[in-house]
Amino acid sequence: xxxxxxGKSLVCGVASSLLLSALAGCGLGVLLSKPWIRNANDNxxxxxxxxxxxxxxxxxxxxxxxxxxxxxxxxxxSGAELLGGAIAPSVEQQIATANADNPNxxxxxxxxxxxxxxxxxxxxxxxxxxxxxxxxxxxxxxxxSFIDDIYVDGVDLLNGLHADGVTQVIYLGYYxxxxxxxxxxxxxxxVDYGDVRLxxxxxxxxxxxxxxxxxxxxxxxxxxxxxxHPNATGSRKLADLIWPVLQTKL
Amino acid sequence: xxxxxxxxxSLAAAAVACAATWYALREPxxxxxxxxxxxxxxxRGGAAVAVAPESAPAQREGDGMRTLEQAARDAExxxxxxxxxxxxxxxxxxxxxxxxxxxxxxxxxxxRGGAPRSAVFENPSMLTEAFLRxxxxxxxxxxxxxxxxxxxxxxxRRELGFDEEQIARMQELDDWREARWQNGLLYMQxxxxxxxxxxxxxxxxxxxxxRTRHFANEAPTIERExxxxxxxxxxxxxxxxx
Numbered sequence: 001x002x003x004x005x006x007g008k009s010l011v012c013g014v015a016s017s018l019l020l021s022a023l024a025g026c027g028l029g030v031l032l033s034k035p036w037i038r039n040a041n042d043n044x045x046x047x048x049x050x051x052x053x054x055x056x057x058x059x060x061x062x063x064x065x066x067x068x069x070x071x072x073x074x075x076x077x078s079g080a081e082l083l084g085g086a087i088a089p090s091v092e093q094q095i096a097t098a099n100a101d102n103p104n105x106x107x108x109x110x111x112x113x114x115x116x117x118x119x120x121x122x123x124x125x126x127x128x129x130x131x132x133x134x135x136x137x138x139x140x141x142x143x144x145s146f147i148d149d150i151y152v153d154g155v156d157l158l159n160g161l162h163a164d165g166v167t168q169v170i171y172l173g174y175y176x177x178x179x180x181x182x183x184x185x186x187x188x189x190x191v192d193y194g195d196v197r198l199x200x201x202x203x204x205x206x207x208x209x210x211x212x213x214x215x216x217x218x219x220x221x222x223x224x225x226x227x228x229h230p231n232a233t234g235s236r237k238l239a240d241l242i243w244p245v246l247q248t249k250l
Numbered sequence: 251x252x253x254x255x256x257x258x259x260s261l262a263a264a265a266v267a268c269a270a271t272w273y274a275l276r277e278p279x280x281x282x283x284x285x286x287x288x289x290x291x292x293x294r295g296g297a298a299v300a301v302a303p304e305s306a307p308a309q310r311e312g313d314g315m316r317t318l319e320q321a322a323r324d325a326e327x328x329x330x331x332x333x334x335x336x337x338x339x340x341x342x343x344x345x346x347x348x349x350x351x352x353x354x355x356x357x358x359x360x361x362r363g364g365a366p367r368s369a370v371f372e373n374p375s376m377l378t379e380a381f382l383r384x385x386x387x388x389x390x391x392x393x394x395x396x397x398x399x400x401x402x403x404x405x406x407r408r409e410l411g412f413d414e415e416q417i418a419r420m421q422e423l424d425d426w427r428e429a430r431w432q433n434g435l436l437y438m439q440x441x442x443x444x445x446x447x448x449x450x451x452x453x454x455x456x457x458x459x460x461r462t463r464h465f466a467n468e469a470p471t472i473e474r475e476x477x478x479x480x481x482x483x484x485x486x487x488x489x490x491x492x
Binding site: 081083084085086087119120123124125126127145146148149152153155159162163200203204205206 | 333336337361371372373374375376378379380383411412413416419420423467468470471474475478480482485486488491492
């Protein structure tokens, strides 16, 4: 499973480019996201984040169903980074757009930070975030520094939400990716460190924030063949992690 | 109707994926994926000489077919060479920022041409951040005046694919971060002075006042970070990124 080098380049070509287009935007990002819901049945709840939510839309669909068919606002976009993304609207930009549409939502369900780590790791791994089998358990200091910057972006973003009048945030963390069209099985240590830092962003922020850790819930069989995104069972599991928390805030 | 369209789209994407996977597996990627000699040379720290034959896999006698494992190892080595060539741009001594950016762009272009996951190389923010995090780049940016640095960051972003609207937005973010850093560095100086002067509950009280003075309603965040041993203003400064 950790033999990244052997299998790394066996599956690639147009297929992975297509997927990366979804992850990175590249013009297709918007096409590969479910449409935003700018005006919902329940406008008090709004979703921000990346393709974990946006690509299939199944997490939201399940949550809408659990909410008796009433929809929530949704600005999640494939390829979104936390701040400043050049191709897909970043989480920060999604928040700005949502506030311009309607500044009165007080409950946010979100994720973010995954693309910030995943895209460079897949391309060049300039921060050494992939850990080979012989590096088991040891994440490089350069990757930790890189993720620390993402943590600061995250906690500042959450504090910004508080300043905007948001009172409750549910932050969905990341699960372990697997080797598929993208060979991202070697991100386990980065996912571990990233989830620790994102959960700290949640607890260290001044907004009331609940972090949902999906690592023990999502198995390889819950991930699509791209190695990254949740399939139908994965989306259902994620929605079922979110719903008990969200339900108390409605 | 929309569901049907999406279903067909998914099927088409899956078909493309399958075809591409089949194609990638069936085609011996020897000639198509040989990296530029100068990049391999650069990755090895040597002169630009054609080295592709040396790195070619052992071929079985008769049919000339390579094993999939050998193909994977070769592709991995090739990608590593491209990656190293890009990252080495940041370590080269005596390069001006202009020259470093030009070499970086050349290396990225070469990697873009040779890499199967080339869509990633179309991501300006990823490319820009990787460049900005290079030690040589930060050294030069740190030595510039704020105004010159601002111009330089705009030029780097423009060259690496940001449009003018995005550059303006990033500049706002830079300005906001710069103000945070200046405030934070001042806070750290005063914090050090207080820590050397007070102790016990008096120290805690002084620090609480100091944090409130510098960070207002965000003071609890800074306090919790410090309790966890994280001092955000002791991170390495990365101009254009943090």
